[in-house]
Amino acid sequence: MSTRQILIAGFGGQGILFAGKFLAYKGLMEDKQVSWLPSYGPEMRGGTASCSVIISDEPVGSPIVSTPDLLVAMNLPSLDKYESSVVPGGTIIVDSTLIERKVARDDVNVVYIPATGLASENGMPTLANMIIVGKILKLYDEFNMEGVNAALGKVISARHQDMLQFNLKAMELGADA
Amino acid sequence: MTDKVLMKGNEALAEAAIMAGCRHYFGYPITPQTEVAAYMAKRMPKIGGTFLQAESEIAAINMVYGVASAGFRVMTSSSSPGIALKSEGLSYLAGADLPALVINVQRGGPGLGGIQPSQSDYFQATKAGGHGDFRMIVLAPASVQEMADLTVKGFDLADKYRMTSMILADGTMGQMMEPVSLNYGEPTKYDKSWAVTGTECARPHNIVNSLFLQPDELEKFNFIRYERYKQIEENETMYEEYMMEDAEICVVAFGISARVAKNAIVQARAEGIKVGMIRPITLWPFPKAPMLKASEKVHTFISVEMSMGQMIEDIELAIRCRRPVKLCNRVGGMIPSPDQVYASIVETAKEGGAQ
Known part of the structure; x- marks a missing residue:
């Protein structure tokens, strides 16, 4: 890995920013x-x-991701808006519960995951974001428990530490989906 | 593992202010700087400081005037329209030679504008902070680490020269998170024997005032102040040079624009285009000397900014109009893309300095 540019997009309230923060923290703890x-x-x-999340071995220049290596689309407007910006050979993760259409491009890897549906079925309706994060780590082959726990400990505030297990479970669900 | 933590620029700035010994904060909420106030609201009561949400921006800056008069480190923060409201107070602070730190996390304008990032308060910060002859030291951070470091620096410069330092950030710098390491020693102490702290019948009264009805007296204070400004221009100018050794094109950019420009410069260098950047860290004093020097070798300057070219005038003055200065910009809350800057560099390389 030299530089990984990730764009996560959806509605406000879906935990878009939180998911990004987790990925950034995990990168930081791995000295990126x-x-x-x-x-x-x-x-x-x-x-x-x-x-926009950038994880790199080099100092980060512009923090704005305009051509993502990885796009996470958690609603249709986001897929419509950003599908064309993904670099050829890049990856698009689609929440297939909320987005019915397929990705039109054939030069990118596409992963469909019914994250919002999985989240409701498993009694964690607010954690579709972390189901997708689990999937991302699995794709990158970076689902190591040590890093995950350490990063979760950082992004979950002290008074919500009871949510740690739920987040972990959501990520495992995503990794296996 | 690292001792660095991820913080938003606004939060890193607020924590750095506390570490610099600031125990008094007055503000009024406005996006995109509200995290500064929120952070201060949380932290100040725990460390015996003052957080006060004033009834308006004008009230807040005058509270800053009061605390500064008493010799304490004090700050206020706002965003573009809010800074405009503070301008009367900025002039009074200057007229009374009071040290203070003022934060402007800029948003698009003019008017109420929008809430997205901008750099269009350049004139306001560097030339027209308020009425009368005065300057503010203007610091332009380009990373979350600099948001913190320049805050500490800003307090030191303010105390050293008895004037206002302004952090001129933008919505991106305020909202983005990056790893930051906050390690500052004990705050430097400066002589504040001028402060109004109570005489205890042991010394003559100190008076903090910006009203001088005798014109010769007022003139004298203006002259003294500008002597100080001259020292600042000589001693406190800060900038970063990036790939300037053999550069034929010089990008000038600060803050988020400089970050974007760096990507474009790396891309252009890979294509064999000799381009570099001078990034002003102090916008006043403006880094004139390195630009004048660069104008000997560089055929064209490109000002990358999120305003309609406000910085161009300073570049042209610095290089005495020897070379063309082109504009590469977005405004209104839009941010230039690396591709846009790259295209501007490529076009400039083709022109080769021909006007």
Whole structure:
């Protein structure tokens, strides 16, 4: 890995920023150079949200991901907007519960995962984001428990430490899906 | 493993301010700097400091004036329209020779504009902070680490020269997270024997004031102040040179624009184009000397900014209009892409300095 440019996009409230923060922290704990940049409107929920994450062996230049190696689309407007920006040979992860259409491009790897459906079925309706994160780590072959636990400990605030196990379970679900 | 933590620029800045000995913060909420206020609201009560959400920006800057008069480190933060409201107070701080730190996390303008990042308060920060003859030291961070480091530096410079330092950041710098390491020693102490701290009947009264009705007296203070500004220009100018050794094209950019430009420069270098960058870290004082020197070898300058070319005037003055200065910009909350900057560099290389 030299530089990995990740763009996660969806509705506000889906945990887009949190998922990005987890990936950035995991990178940091593995001594990578990282940046995390949110983009969202004035509203707390609803509206569109996206998050640029860069994980690199080199110092990060621009923190804005305009041509992602990996795109996570958690709603249709995000897939419509960013599908064409993914680099050839890159990867698109689609939440197939919320997005019915298929990816039109044939020069990228596509992973369909019914993350929102899986999350509700397993009693963790707010953790579709972490199901997808589990999938990402699996794809990159970086699902090591030590790194995952350490990064989770950093991104989950002290008063929500009880959520750690749920997040872990969600990620395992995603990795196996 | 590393001792670095991930922090938003706004939060790193706020924590650095506390580490620099700032115990008094006054502000009024506005996107995209609200995390500064939120952080201060959480931390200040725990360390015996003051967090106060004022009734307006104007109230906040005048509270800063009060605390600065008493000799304490103090700051306020806002974003573009809010800074405009503070401009009267900025002038009063200058007129009373008070040290303070003011943060502007810029958003698109003019007017209420939008909430997305911008650099269009360049004129306001470097030339027109308020009425009257005065300057502010203007620091332009280009990473979360610099958001923190320049905050500490800003307090030191403010105290050293008895004037306002401004951090001119933008929404990207405020909102983005990067690894940051906050290690600062004990805050440097500066002589503040001018402060109004109570005489205890042991010394003459100190007076903090910006009203001088005798014109010769007012003139004298202006002259003294500008002597200080001259020292600052000589001693405190900061900039970064990037791949300038053999450069024929010089990009000038600060803050987030410099980050974007770096990507484009790397790309252009791979194509054999000799391009480099001078990144001003202080916007006032502006790094004139390295630019004038660069103009001997460089055929064209490109100003990459998120404004309609406000910085171009300073570049042209610095290089005495010897070379053309082109503009590569986005405004209104849009950020230039590395591709846009790259295209501008390639076009400039083809022109080879022909006007």
